[in-house]
Amino acid sequence: MKLSPVNKLPADVHRRQFLAAGAFAIISPLAVWSLSPAAALTGYTKTISALKRGVMAETAAHRRYVLFARLAKADGYKGLAYLYMALADSELIHAENYNRILVKLGEFPVEPEIRGIPAGNAKENLIFAAEREVDSIEKTYPTLLKSMGSEGYHDAISVIRYSWSSHKQHRDIIKRIRRWSPSAFEMVARKIDEKTDRYYICRICGSTVTRLPREACPVCGEPPLSYRLVSPDQFL
Numbered sequence: 371m372k373l374s375p376v377n378k379l380p381a382d383v384h385r386r387q388f389l390a391a392g393a394f395a396i397i398s399p400l401a402v403w404s405l406s407p408a409a410a411l412t413g414y415t416k417t418i419s420a421l422k423r424g425v426m427a428e429t430a431a432h433r434r435y436v437l438f439a440r441l442a443k444a445d446g447y448k449g450l451a452y453l454y455m456a457l458a459d460s461e462l463i464h465a466e467n468y469n470r471i472l473v474k475l476g477e478f479p480v481e482p483e484i485r486g487i488p489a490g491n492a493k494e495n496l497i498f499a500a501e502r503e504v505d506s507i508e509k510t511y512p513t514l515l516k517s518m519g520s521e522g523y524h525d526a527i528s529v530i531r532y533s534w535s536s537h538k539q540h541r542d543i544i545k546r547i548r549r550w551s552p553s554a555f556e557m558v559a560r561k562i563d564e565k566t567d568r569y570y571i572c573r574i575c576g577s578t579v580t581r582l583p584r585e586a587c588p589v590c591g592e593p594p595l596s597y598r599l600v601s602p603d604q605f606l
């Protein structure tokens with residue numbers, strides 16, 4: 371699925387997107403500026419490079435989902451908007467995790483600027499989101515892990531694996547919707563509006579669930595207290 375540039379979006383969304391570009395051109399500024407590099411560690415050049423590429427990819431995904439959420443909301447698809455907001459929150463945690471490890475390795479956190487995010491109509495965006503999730507599971511994370519070679523920096527491997535696992539959750543959530551949507555998108559999208567799930571995100575790993583785990587996060591193993599309920603307006 372190839373999407374068009376955002377210049378065909380409704381004027382109101384355009385305006386808000388422009389404003390947001392100023393506010394969120396860098397990821398979570400407070401989180402980034404609170405990080406100060408530790409003494410540089412040597413021997414982790416491949417790991418550092420992989421983490422930097424990871425921040426770029428996660429930040430792009432975060433911005434894309436925020437945009438999809440705004441568009442869905444503008445078109446009246448409240449349920450889809452809330453889903454995208456949850457996914458955007460998860461992506462932000464992935465990016466922040468990599469930046470935290472970069473700092474441990476003596477690097478400054480990466481503050482990527484993401485421009486020209488493509489978007490289409492509600493149905494196209496949902497299909498695109500599903501395709502990108504599958505792509506990240508099959509290509510992005512295996513490639514990142516492989517590119518670190520034998521450097522074996524445990525914390526870096528852990529956070530990338532956290533992201534990989536939570537993307538499988540994203541894929542499964544979208545799949546449940548997409549299973550019905552090719553032939554009856556409108557009906558399904560409206561049904562989601564009527565019966566919207568609650569989304570919870572683990573602040574440690576970005577795990578994305580619709581019911582709180584009873585004992586521990588299925589991805590990172592932390593207690594359920596590590597989860598936060600996503601607000602439908604979180605990034606608006």
Ligand SMILES: [Fe+2]
Pocket residue numbers: 428431460461464533537
């Ligand atoms: Fe991610």
Ligand SMILES: [Fe+2]
Pocket residue numbers: 572573574575576577587588589590591592596
């Ligand atoms: Fe977790």
